[in-house]
Amino acid sequence: MTDDTTKNGPDAAAADAQAQTKTEAPEATPAVEEPKAETPDPLAALQAENADLRDRFLRLAADMDNLRRRTDRDVKDAKSYAVTSFARDMLAVSDNLRRAIEAVPAEAREAAEAGLAALIEGVEMTERHMLSTLERHGVKKIEPEGQRFDPNFHQAMFEVPNPNVPNNTVVQVVQAGYTIGDRVLRPAMVGVAKGGPKADSAAAQEETSKAE
Structure with a gap:
């Protein structure tokens, strides 16, 4: 007897081999499409650049x-305080002129001869002129007497017992103080009252008396 391979011949064997190859071959995986890159919006980029600028x-x-x-x-x-150091030095000169004037007793001044009287008057005029010149450059004298003691503008040298005025009231000026612009050029050396009512209590009493 002749087998099937022999009957069908070489063509049948080739067909069987091709069919077997198709059966064993793995199925092809479908290709995955990659996402397309988004194109930047030119208008948005221009707006962002404009906002940054x-x-x-x-x-x-x-x-x-x-x-x-x-x-x-x-x-x-610079304009207001350029003369600060110079003005402070000139105050020392003004102090010396004032001491020279006060060193002459009132009796001697009244009985002074023409020459001495003219000298005293010249010293007084020099002091006034110096102070007026300093004032034109922003230097002003502090007038603390009768005012409440302020450590920003006053320097307390001693206390004066006085129950008739509010406590810490300036009652005596030892050396005049000066300001330049908004700054203190030299604090006033003062004596302050002690033993009187507190300033707040005195102010309240004064307001009460005015209301009555």
């Missing part, structure tokens, strides 16, 4: 405005 401009404008203000303040302070 605007923010930088506003910051620069604020910095320039602050610089201008600081410069104006520095120039103003």
Whole structure:
């Protein structure tokens, strides 16, 4: 007998081999499409750049405005306080002139001859002229007598027992004080009252008396 392979011949064997190859071959995996990269929006990019430039401009404008203000303040302070050291030195000269005037007793001044009287008057005029010149440059005299003691402008030298005025009231000026602009050039040396009512209580009593 002849087998099937022999009957069908070489063509049948080749067909069987091809069918077996198709059966064993793995199925092809479908290709996965990669997501396409999004194209940047030119309008959004332009808007973002514009916002960044605007923010930088506003910051620069604020910095320039602050610089201008600081410069104006520095120039103003330089004009107002440039003579501070010189004015302080001139106050010492003014103090000496005042001491010279006060060193002459009232009786001697009244009985002074023409030459001495003219000398005293010249010293007084020099003192007044010096103080007026300093005032033109922003130096002003502090008038503390009768005012409440203020450590920012006054320097307490001693206490004066006085129950008739509020406590810590300036009752005597030992040396005049001066300011230049908004600053203290030299504090006033003063004597303050002690033993009287507190300033707040005295003010309240005064308001009550006015109301009555």
